[in-house]
Amino acid sequence: MSTAVTSSLQSPLASTSIPQRIYSVDRQQFARDFNERPFMVDHALSGHSAFTMDRLHDLLERSLPIRDKVYWNAGKREVGQKWSDRPGRDFSIEEAFRRIRESDAWIIIFGADRDPEIHAMLEEGLKEVQELTGIDFAREVKNMQSIVFITSPHRISEYHIDRECSMLLQIHGKKTIHIFDQNDREVLPEEEKERFWSVDNNAAIYKPHFQDRARSFLLEPGKAVHIPINAPHWLQNGDDISVSVNQNFQFRNERYANVYRANYYMRKLGMHPSPRGAHPGRDRMKAKAMSVPVNVAKKVSAIRAKMKSA
Numbered sequence: 315m316s317t318a319v320t321s322s323l324q325s326p327l328a329s330t331s332i333p334q335r336i337y338s339v340d341r342q343q344f345a346r347d348f349n350e351r352p353f354m355v356d357h358a359l360s361g362h363s364a365f366t367m368d369r370l371h372d373l374l375e376r377s378l379p380i381r382d383k384v385y386w387n388a389g390k391r392e393v394g395q396k397w398s399d400r401p402g403r404d405f406s407i408e409e410a411f412r413r414i415r416e417s418d419a420w421i422i423i424f425g426a427d428r429d430p431e432i433h434a435m436l437e438e439g440l441k442e443v444q445e446l447t448g449i450d451f452a453r454e455v456k457n458m459q460s461i462v463f464i465t466s467p468h469r470i471s472e473y474h475i476d477r478e479c480s481m482l483l484q485i486h487g488k489k490t491i492h493i494f495d496q497n498d499r500e501v502l503p504e505e506e507k508e509r510f511w512s513v514d515n516n517a518a519i520y521k522p523h524f525q526d527r528a529r530s531f532l533l534e535p536g537k538a539v540h541i542p543i544n545a546p547h548w549l550q551n552g553d554d555i556s557v558s559v560n561q562n563f564q565f566r567n568e569r570y571a572n573v574y575r576a577n578y579y580m581r582k583l584g585m586h587p588s589p590r591g592a593h594p595g596r597d598r599m600k601a602k603a604m605s606v607p608v609n610v611a612k613k614v615s616a617i618r619a620k621m622k623s624a
């Protein structure tokens with residue numbers, strides 16, 4: 315496929331080296347607010363040649379054959395629409411990318427760190443996060459990855475929550491991200507968190523009447539925002555193509571997840587479980603009780619995946 319239409323993102327000044335330091339931060343704020351509340355920092359990756367449209371095109375082509383590594387949708391979208399609600403698309407992802415200026419598309423490349431340079435950026439970025447927060451990555455983190463987002467002008471990225479703790483770095487174009495407090499139970503009721511951690515990645519429901527509770531950040535090249543786990547967010551792109559890259563990681567938080575799962579199933583049985591965090595002793599019991607069925611379910615799905623690929 316041709317990438318001629320996107321040549322405006324080719325910069326003759328694009329840098330090819332990984333900066334010695336990616337983030338410029340207020341160290342005190344970073345340590346205090348990380349995974350508690352969103353905040354902005356500066357970053358040094360916006361001029362890097364790994365993010366020209368030709369390079370992103372190569373990355374997309376290499377990612378397409380790999381299962382679940384590319385997600386996209388296109389067309390006019392509402393903030394509260396679900397990712398899973400895909401309107402009929404009468405063109406391919408190749409065309410969506412090639413005509414990104416007018417295709418109203420949102421293209422996500424997961425595991426973008428299969429590109430060696432993006433991988434080196436991820437390692438350096440998360441090394442800085444580790445140093446700034448004191449999180450012991452070897453002990454507390456189970457995986458990390460980089461995700462690239464390519465978005466058409468004016469596109470909305472739908473409201474959702476994530477399992478990952480992330481830094482979202484703006485590379486090209488401007489967009490506004492609206493981030494809500496993950497602990498506001500009116501914005502994000504316990505039932506939605508429980509459903510999210512148990513069975514439904516689209517469990518968070520946008521509530522327009524609480525929009526004014528969001529903190530809004532204008533992302534421009536060189537700016538990054540931190541998004542805590544579970545913090546609901548949606549994005550509004552500006553009038554240019556947007557390219558951004560996410561550096562994220564997941565904690566080894568099976569016990570945390572299992573409390574939400576236990577509450578989800580208790581609620582299904584008509585019970586009224588206490589919210590996670592309200593009673594640590596009960597949380598420990600719930601997490602323990604859920605660990606057996608969750609491990610069995612994981613083993614069954616691993617066997618299924620093996621049989622599929624055999």
Ligand SMILES: [Fe+2]
Nearest residue numbers: 474475476547
């Ligand atoms: Fe997200």
